[in-house]
């Protein structure tokens with residue numbers, strides 16, 4: 001890593017090892033099922049694509065894109081759907097795949113929204129969890145790493161749409 005603003009928090013190898021563990025747990029928990037994994041664009045794309053290649057039950061994938069309204073995002077918790085699912089999830093085993101849970105507002109909204117569509121089961125997996133930042137209670141069903149309240153980029157996460165391509169998860173220092 002040559003950029004002095006960047007400090008590695010989790011190496012690609014650490015992330016890969018943890019994803020293997022998560023995938024093994026999911027393969028066990030969803031044995032005999034055909035879960036639908038819903039990736040939340042854009043940050044979760046890298047995690048989703050690495051995760052599904054390690055899962056040993058047949059999965060389907062779909063995507064949603066959401067955005068929070070205006071500058072009041074953090075406090076309002078109002079979330080807008082920019083891209084919705086292409087299919088009904090009624091009666092399906094659904095697993096929402098996120099890169100990070102921060103305030104919890106996005107996942108809280110998504111879970112409430114998707115539950116109204118009557119999936120058979122609905123769970124959430126996140127690669128990263130920053131519990132110190134929570135504004136609403138939210139507990140993911142599966143979590144890769146609990147991390148401190150630092151601004152992280154790489155492995156799908158961005159700053160101004162940059163850095164998503166980095167293989168490591170890094171802290172972006174000012």
Ligand code: PRP
Nearest residue numbers: 041042043099100101102103104105106
């Ligand atoms: C991130 C992340 C979650 C959300 C979590 O997405 O992917 O969707 O923020 O934050 P919250 O817990 O405070 O609601 P972001 O809005 O950065 O969009 P992106 O995935 O397209 O980068």
